[in-house]
Amino acid sequence: MINSILRFGLIFILLILLQVLLFNNIQFSGYVNPYVYIMFILLLPVEIPSWLLLLLSFTTGLIIDIFSGSPGMHTSATVLAGFVRPYALRIVSPRDGYEPGSDPSMLIYGFRWFFSYALLIVVVHHTTLFYLEVFRFADFFRTIMRVLLSTLFSMTFILLIEFYRRGK
Amino acid sequence: MRNLLNFLARYNNLIIFLILEGIAFYLLTSGNKYHNSRMLNSVRGITHGIEEKINNTRSYLSLHEINEKLAAENVALKNSIGKLVKRDNPVFFSVEDSINKQQYQHTSAEAIQNSINRQKNFFTINKGESQGIKVDMAVLSANGVAGVIVGCTKNYSVAMSLLNLDFKLSARIKSNGYFGSLGWDGRDYRYAVLSEIPQHVLVNVGDTIETTGYSAIFPEGELVGTVSDYEKFGGDFYKITVLLMTDFKKLHFVDVIGNMKKTEQLELEKLYK
Numbered sequence: 001m002i003n004s005i006l007r008f009g010l011i012f013i014l015l016i017l018l019q020v021l022l023f024n025n026i027q028f029s030g031y032v033n034p035y036v037y038i039m040f041i042l043l044l045p046v047e048i049p050s051w052l053l054l055l056l057s058f059t060t061g062l063i064i065d066i067f068s069g070s071p072g073m074h075t076s077a078t079v080l081a082g083f084v085r086p087y088a089l090r091i092v093s094p095r096d097g098y099e100p101g102s103d104p105s106m107l108i109y110g111f112r113w114f115f116s117y118a119l120l121i122v123v124v125h126h127t128t129l130f131y132l133e134v135f136r137f138a139d140f141f142r143t144i145m146r147v148l149l150s151t152l153f154s155m156t157f158i159l160l161i162e163f164y165r166r167g168k
Numbered sequence: 169m170r171n172l173l174n175f176l177a178r179y180n181n182l183i184i185f186l187i188l189e190g191i192a193f194y195l196l197t198s199g200n201k202y203h204n205s206r207m208l209n210s211v212r213g214i215t216h217g218i219e220e221k222i223n224n225t226r227s228y229l230s231l232h233e234i235n236e237k238l239a240a241e242n243v244a245l246k247n248s249i250g251k252l253v254k255r256d257n258p259v260f261f262s263v264e265d266s267i268n269k270q271q272y273q274h275t276s277a278e279a280i281q282n283s284i285n286r287q288k289n290f291f292t293i294n295k296g297e298s299q300g301i302k303v304d305m306a307v308l309s310a311n312g313v314a315g316v317i318v319g320c321t322k323n324y325s326v327a328m329s330l331l332n333l334d335f336k337l338s339a340r341i342k343s344n345g346y347f348g349s350l351g352w353d354g355r356d357y358r359y360a361v362l363s364e365i366p367q368h369v370l371v372n373v374g375d376t377i378e379t380t381g382y383s384a385i386f387p388e389g390e391l392v393g394t395v396s397d398y399e400k401f402g403g404d405f406y407k408i409t410v411l412l413m414t415d416f417k418k419l420h421f422v423d424v425i426g427n428m429k430k431t432e433q434l435e436l437e438k439l440y441k
Binding site: 020021024025032033050051054055057058061065067068069070071072073075076079080082083086132133134139142 | 180181184185188189191192193194195196197198218222281283285286287288290292326333354355
């Protein structure tokens, strides 16, 4: 128990630092920004109580908001992602269910499973985030374009990090 | 009572979700208004230490470029001094009353945090109230217009970047003086859009766009950019794409300009509105 709190605490700090110090400063053509901190929500254990999941999502979003000076934006998107996660897990669940006490990682359930699971949540998160950012539907298709491009980049980085974790 | 408890137990996820999302939306709507950026400022106070460290590293990496720019600026200043000295007549000279005539007050500052990839971009500069910065002052880069101060703390200020959907600027075509409204369309950080120029006006690619000074924020005649493209928009107006002079991706040293006669102008204008 203590062990896993420490482990997730470390993952949490690492991902926030990566996001704030590195990814917030990468600006592909001034248009696209990868948001990999959402990976923290992806990695939490399968059987985590949903109130804790929601609270953790809230905290994550709030901290990212504080660092990027956009109160509420990341928080609402991340809380929604945390709310959607149990449903996403149910949609993509493997044929013989989840092993009790396991983490949703690529190592256990394979690449294809992890890819579709991550994609679902990243799309939900990015869509909310980018539409909240513009706060209007006037540029509907351009915002979709931004959502798609950013999803592509975020997914690439998330999969890379996950591969790296598997390699260790 | 039991029904209520059952209900709460059954939908506790949804309830927690709605409460947290409610808090987030409250933050979103109350904290994001640019003119009410107090909350933004106080929150930013926490992260400034880190941002300043990042910025230090970054400015170290671009020292060479900054040196070149400073050298060029020095040359220009020396030249203008030369012109002034030449004009001085040893016998007759007029005393410049600098207190009454000075309209704009300049303060140099560094941008320590900046973004270009959002729809509503802000940047933070390292001077604040104690250095005389106030809300609604103009921010210029070495090349042209950069933004407007929207919030100050003691030692820092947050400026709304030109790259912000809420930013509007009164600008005109230098060659013929027709003015319109300039804003960013949220697409490319190098281009902004000038609208409300009537179609009978002659516009050429490459024309200079400058500020008008009507808003009492920006001084008159500050460079904004050059016309890179124009098309007819609706029945009466052009939609002119302006290539911005300021490279927001490299924004670092800025000049904050306060209009000392702004209150006077605004009070007078208020009488006739």
